[in-house]
Amino acid sequence: MRHRPATASSDLAAAFDRVRHILRGGAAPDHHLHLHSALPAALSAASYSSPDPSPSPGLQLHALALRAGLLSSPFVTTSLVSLYARRPDPAAARGVLDSAPAPRDPAPWNALLAGLSRRGLFPDALDAFVEMRQRGLVPDEFTLPPALNSAALLSNSPTARSLHSLILRSGLQSHLHVSNALIDAYAKLGAVTCAHKVFDHMPHRDVVTWTSLLTGLARSGSHDSALGVYYGMLRTGVEPDEFATAAVLSSCAGSTALDLGRQVHSAAVRTGFDSFLSVANSLVSMYAKTGSIDDARTVFDAMRRRCPITWTALIVGYAQNGRGRDSLAVYEDMIRTGCRPDYVTFIGLLFACSHAGLVGAGRAHFDSMERVYRITPGPDHYACMVDLLGRSGRLEEAAELLSRMRTGPDPTVWKALLGACRVHRNVELGERAAEMVFRLDPTDAVPYVMLSNLYSRARRWGDVARIRGLLRARGAIKEPGYSWVGVGPATHVFRAGERGHERTAEIYRRVEEMMGRIREEEGYVADTDWALQDEDAAGRERGLAHHSERLAVAFGLLELPRGAPIRVYKNLRVCGDCHVAIKLVAKVYARVIVLRDANCFHHMRDGVCSCGEYW
Ligand SMILES: [Zn+2]
Ligand SMILES: [Zn+2]
Structure with missing residues (x-):
């Protein structure tokens, strides 16, 4: 939702002067007419210019309108309602509406609705909507957006759907901003299919339309669809704005699309969107979540303004990339600059302590969470502490x-x-x-x-x-494991033992070669404790060799140029035997292999992993 820019206080002074000037002219024949047009302008200036809660310029204007008998004018009423609805006292706005003669025009009610919705008083906004309809007023294209927004932010799907059918019955969907509000509402409600349907039926779309759908998809975790919408936006020549940029970056992180993320980054530098805090935060987190933690740091260092989200993104990023001590150092800087850590900051921090084996620091931070920052630890914090203590044998x-x-x-x-x-x-x-x-x-x-x-x-x-x-x-369900590796714009997905890939024969030959080389050159012995099949020893060893992450690494070795790191992602945790084997593969093939599993990143080079053997 965008707001119109605040009018400067000089506008208020000018508008006031105009009203005073008309009043001094007192007896002029068109005095009433002039006042009728000058007052709403002055009221609007008063409502935008004074952020402090004192309504005195507004009150003076209200008194003037009363004295001049102008309260029956819908323009004046609308401006007054709008003025009061922006104040901390929306009851006053309601009072103006009640004292005005019953309006036939929905505009004053729209002003009330918009004001209530903007102030976050969503139940009141929906009540006002019901009441205006009971009074026989017909909602128009300005009534629906704040009503939809209120329903969405109250997670009230039935109301949003009935507003949708009202829009269709009254033909209001032809107004671009009404359809945009509908997409935005469905996106906020997580009903992305409905949002998509509205989008598909729109004859015209603007940047808000595309952005609403894109952010909705990104927020609901439909990252691949979000990337599709972003490409569609570019194809149709719609220039993404800063909101679209931040959203697509979060989907790049979500679907591990590092190459696209880098392209979006360069575009953001060209347009200057990288100076928006939300975009810069998304960049830090995109790089951190795709294992390019040094790039995350570069973006972070270049930022002129930072907020808790920025700091937390880097703290969590370092922690997950096996750089626990860097994570702690960033936290120290955060505190020094007076920034307050939040719930998520502590998850990152404790994760860092547990992976770096820093028992004392972990205990101290866990303790400070509640004592200093009044944050009650949740399951994630306890899990980190149990990891930390358990790992060190306590x-x-x-x-x-x-x-x-x-x-x-x-x-x-x-x-x-x-x-x-x-x-x-x-x-x-x-x-x-x-x-x-x-x-x-x-x-x-x-x-x-x-x-x-x-x-x-x-x-x-x-x-x-x-x-x-x-x-x-007991019929317990084992989530199927799979791994994927990006080669150019394409993503190749592998499941354990699968033979569906068009280059299966080459991939399996490369796996045999990998296992042979690490056995001969590094003395690798399969740890069949990690094998789950009820088979003989040879069968178990074969099962391990064909785990999805090894197939993905083999494909990366076949396809990616020598100097490029092989980035493999896995939906579950890597097993202990794959961890050992892939580390040795990184060594004998002299490659950097970055493996992200469900727990953290493993940056493997020369037989050593950044996780410190902790997975
Ligand atoms: Zn494995
Ligand atoms: Zn590791």
Whole structure:
């Protein structure tokens, strides 16, 4: 929603002078007429020029209108309603409407509706809409946008839909700004299909139309569709504005489209949109989320203005890219500049501490969260702390922290404890943690797999078989894993053991070669504890070799030029055996491999990973 620019206070003075001048002319025959046209202008200037809550210029003008008997004029009433609706006291706006003779014109009501919606008083705005209709007034093209916006921001889908049918019945969809408001409302409600339908039926579209759809799609996580809309915008010659730019960047991050992200970045530099805070924030976060953390830093350093979102994007970015100490340093700078951390900042910070193994710093930040910043820790914060404590072998302390958790038990947190138990082979505590996750979410296969790994590491084969039986009996669902790699503008997706790709034969040959080379040159031995199939040892090893991330890496080796990093993304966590194998592949092929899994980025080069062996 865009606002018209505030009128300068000099406009108010001029408008006031004009009213005073007319009043001095007192007896002139057209005095009333002049006043009738000058007052609304002065009122409008008064409502835009004075951000302070004192309504004194408005009050004076109101008194003037009253004295001159002009309150019956819909223009004057509309301007007065509009003036008061911008103040913290919308009841006064309502008072003007009630004292005016029953208007036949919807304009004063539209002013009330717009004012209430702009002030965030959405239920009042919808009440006013109902009342105006009860009074027999016919809504027009200015009534609908604030009503739609109010319904959307109240998450009131039924009202938005009935407003839509009202628009269709009254033919108001021909007004561009009404259809734009409809797209915006559906987008805010997450009803992107409806937004798309309205968009498709519009004979004319402007930059607001495209941007509303694009931001809606980006916000609802339909990133590929958002990118499609962005390309459509460019094809039809519509110049994206700063809102569209920020939205498409967030979708570039969401669908790991780094190349497009870079193109949008250069376009933003050309248009100067990169100076908008929202665009610059989206750039920092796009680079951080696609593993180009140094580019994120460059954008960050060039920014003249920053907000908590900016700082948090970089803190989280460093944390996820295995640069925990940089993350903490940025946090120190943030505090020094007087910027206040928020809920998300602490997730990044604690994640950084847990991945860098900084137990003392982690405890101190966790403690300061509530004591200094009055932020109640949530499941994500507890999960980081459990990771941190558990990873450093303080399993009992982690369990004790969980028992003090006030936000109620959460599967994420117990899974973190189970993960730590697996690392430290603590079967007893691991069983307890797994039991908790089974109880909270019996259909999630992950804890069964983790517990089965824990048993197999402890060589308790009977328990391994029992857990697998349980997994099958309870019908727990294992989310299918897949990996993808970008080559030019195309994205190639791989599933474990899949043979659907047109270059399957070459890819599998390259996998064999990779495994052969790391075995011979680096002494790699497959860790079949990570294999899940109930097969013999050879079968399990083959299963591991054909995990989706290895197929994607093999394809990257085939397709990408020598100096280019291979960027592979995976929807789930990378398994321990792939982690070892791909690190060694990076070494023997002298390539940088950036693997992003569901947890963090792994920047692998020369046999070493940025995650510090923590996945
Ligand atoms: Zn694997
Ligand atoms: Zn790693």
